[in-house]
Amino acid sequence: MTKPNLAVDVAGIRMKNPVTTASGTFGFGSEYAPFVDLNRLGAIVVKGTTLLPRQGNPLPRIVETPAGILNAIGLQNPGVNHFIEVALPYLRQFDLPVIVNIAGDTVEDYATLAARLDEVPGVAGLEVNISCPNVKKGGLAFGADPDSAAAVVRAVKGATRLPVVVKLSPNVTSIVRLAEAVVEAGADALSMINTLLGMAIDIRRRRPALANVMGGLSGPAIRPVAVRAVWQVYQALKVPIVGMGGIVTAEDALEFIMAGATAVAVGTANFINPRATTDIIEGIERFLVEEGVSDIQELIGAAHM
Amino acid sequence: MAVDIPAEVVQQEQVGPGLYRLSLYAPQITRSAVPGQFVYIRCTDNLDPLLRRPISIHGVNRERGELFLLYQVVGRGTALLAARRRGERLGVMGPLGRGFTLQAPGQRVVLVGGGIGVAPLVFLGQVLVQRNNQVCLLVGARSADQLPVGKEGYTAPFELAVATDDGSCGHHGPVTDLLEKILAGEGADMVYACGPRGMLHQTALLLARYDVPGEFSLEERMGCGVGACLSCVCKTAGKGGEPLQYRRVCVEGPVFPADQLVWD
Ligand SMILES: Cc1cc2nc3c(=O)[nH]c(=O)nc-3n(C[C@H](O)[C@H](O)[C@H](O)COP(=O)(O)OP(=O)(O)OC[C@H]3O[C@@H](n4cnc5c(N)ncnc54)[C@H](O)[C@@H]3O)c2cc1C
Ligand SMILES: Cc1cc2nc3c(=O)[nH]c(=O)nc-3n(C[C@H](O)[C@H](O)[C@H](O)COP(=O)(O)O)c2cc1C
Numbered sequence A: 001m002t003k004p005n006l007a008v009d010v011a012g013i014r015m016k017n018p019v020t021t022a023s024g025t026f027g028f029g030s031e032y033a034p035f036v037d038l039n040r041l042g043a044i045v046v047k048g049t050t051l052l053p054r055q056g057n058p059l060p061r062i063v064e065t066p067a068g069i070l071n072a073i074g075l076q077n078p079g080v081n082h083f084i085e086v087a088l089p090y091l092r093q094f095d096l097p098v099i100v101n102i103a104g105d106t107v108e109d110y111a112t113l114a115a116r117l118d119e120v121p122g123v124a125g126l127e128v129n130i131s132c133p134n135v136k137k138g139g140l141a142f143g144a145d146p147d148s149a150a151a152v153v154r155a156v157k158g159a160t161r162l163p164v165v166v167k168l169s170p171n172v173t174s175i176v177r178l179a180e181a182v183v184e185a186g187a188d189a190l191s192m193i194n195t196l197l198g199m200a201i202d203i204r205r206r207r208p209a210l211a212n213v214m215g216g217l218s219g220p221a222i223r224p225v226a227v228r229a230v231w232q233v234y235q236a237l238k239v240p241i242v243g244m245g246g247i248v249t250a251e252d253a254l255e256f257i258m259a260g261a262t263a264v265a266v267g268t269a270n271f272i273n274p275r276a277t278t279d280i281i282e283g284i285e286r287f288l289v290e291e292g293v294s295d296i297q298e299l300i301g302a303a304h305m
Numbered sequence B: 001m002a003v004d005i006p007a008e009v010v011q012q013e014q015v016g017p018g019l020y021r022l023s024l025y026a027p028q029i030t031r032s033a034v035p036g037q038f039v040y041i042r043c044t045d046n047l048d049p050l051l052r053r054p055i056s057i058h059g060v061n062r063e064r065g066e067l068f069l070l071y072q073v074v075g076r077g078t079a080l081l082a083a084r085r086r087g088e089r090l091g092v093m094g095p096l097g098r099g100f101t102l103q104a105p106g107q108r109v110v111l112v113g114g115g116i117g118v119a120p121l122v123f124l125g126q127v128l129v130q131r132n133n134q135v136c137l138l139v140g141a142r143s144a145d146q147l148p149v150g151k152e153g154y155t156a157p158f159e160l161a162v163a164t165d166d167g168s169c170g171h172h173g174p175v176t177d178l179l180e181k182i183l184a185g186e187g188a189d190m191v192y193a194c195g196p197r198g199m200l201h202q203t204a205l206l207l208a209r210y211d212v213p214g215e216f217s218l219e220e221r222m223g224c225g226v227g228a229c230l231s232c233v234c235k236t237a238g239k240g241g242e243p244l245q246y247r248r249v250c251v252e253g254p255v256f257p258a259d260q261l262v263w264d
């Protein structure tokens, strides 16, 4: 049998395979370059970027939980100018769509970031983070309310010609309502899910284990919640979805694709296996060969009747 | 360059209560490893506990491709590590991080290790002795049976002094007492330290008082081990009034100049 086709298109972002990285878990790519040939990834989604550099939250910022982790990094990043001047030129050496994850404190911040990145060669798309549970302003404050989420998306769409992927939070009553609001406001694609708000207590110190008290839960522990979110939104809307949340193996990734994701992002798994992304790409290809499937498109949403 | 390899357990040896010395066959790592660097180990093939565990490089045998680790069982990850037997393979990433800067030959250096913090200092001491530095290792522990090195029978190729909190071996009191005596007497050109935060803070105060440079190896909770997740940061600010910033222990460290660290 000839090699199956793995290429997908997420709202104009052309990926040679459906596997990308989850923002905040793969840095700006160079960190994992000793372990992974970046040319093999379908795309890279870089660390959340803000207008100005950010210090992030106090320590400890990470705690392990059963088959998961809680993090409260607080969007520490060197700012958009540093990204454009230092990280992007490095990434441009590779044959790899670069998707920039952006976050702001105000609607204007998001629009300014989108405009700033619009002029820059080498950026394939924006992922709008309105779902970070670890920052006081912005973040989840926008993502939990359909009206403010829509306002952010409209502002970003008005400021850029780049494809706009909106990253949704599971910390809401109805992720479908939120998805509808941002798609109506112009979102070209959705990514889901961001981390689940969680908490752990250090019983010896009788204090919250994280300095920030609460944090975002990620890893295999959240996978069923994420698959459900992708399933529900695919059922309700015709919009490309980038699925993520606890993907460790090719089998996990295929669950998301069959639930309706066009592409998938690998996050926490990179920490355990630095080659998780490429292992998953190979595993998906093997699965297609075994099942006699010639094109990955056939599997997108395949679990829906 | 760092690699991620399945490393075979050559030997697992208990050297004290909850203290283990592990030797792994990892030639791709020993080839380039320098003192102060660490490896990031998968203690289990399952997903719970999920994360790898960072352990300092305690020594290398380059001819045999062997990597030595010295570690203490404190929780689930290290308990699983202690249960691994000869011939088993575990995922090991390394060498990671920035190690100690070596002193010019002939200089007198003091190494201060608190508890299991002595692990990377033994490797450092060996390399410094090869470079004709005059080396003195100070080891502090709660009691004699908690001493990973410095007990009877342990031969280090350099001067060694011990302090215990309960006085069951060597000086009765904190290891920084020994350091202060040296700094007030013959002095030192450089002090390297690794151990609990309180011990490092005391050491930093002594170094400032006697105006001696130092380098400390820090521990922080890690996610990725390679600089991507920003969970392992520590607070730094230069002596020259450089602004406060969070730097990543896994790539900018684990070794930092003592006068750049912020103790709060
Ligand atoms: C750069 C570096 C080098 C180290 N070198 C050594 C060494 O040579 N020998 C040795 O015995 N120990 C060393 N440690 C500490 C060692 O990593 C921890 O003791 C170990 O991770 C504890 O895991 P656990 O599952 O047994 O404990 P648990 O308490 O069950 O671990 C829970 C979580 O806390 C983290 N954690 C707990 N204690 C520490 C700690 N002190 N530092 C960082 N993370 C921690 C674990 O990684 C895990 O994510 C080093 C730590 C770092 C950062
Ligand atoms: C350490 C860490 C940092 C993260 N930083 C960001 C971020 O900057 N922006 C963002 O949109 N999501 C961020 N996330 C969320 C992930 O991109 C992803 O949505 C989530 O972790 C679920 O996927 P996983 O279970 O595969 O990790 C972060 C997650 C982790 C664990």
Ligand code: FES
Pocket: B221, B222, B223, B224, B225, B226, B227, B228, B229, B230, B231, B232, B233, B248, B249, B250, B251
């Ligand atoms: S452990 Fe991820 S940045 Fe250091």
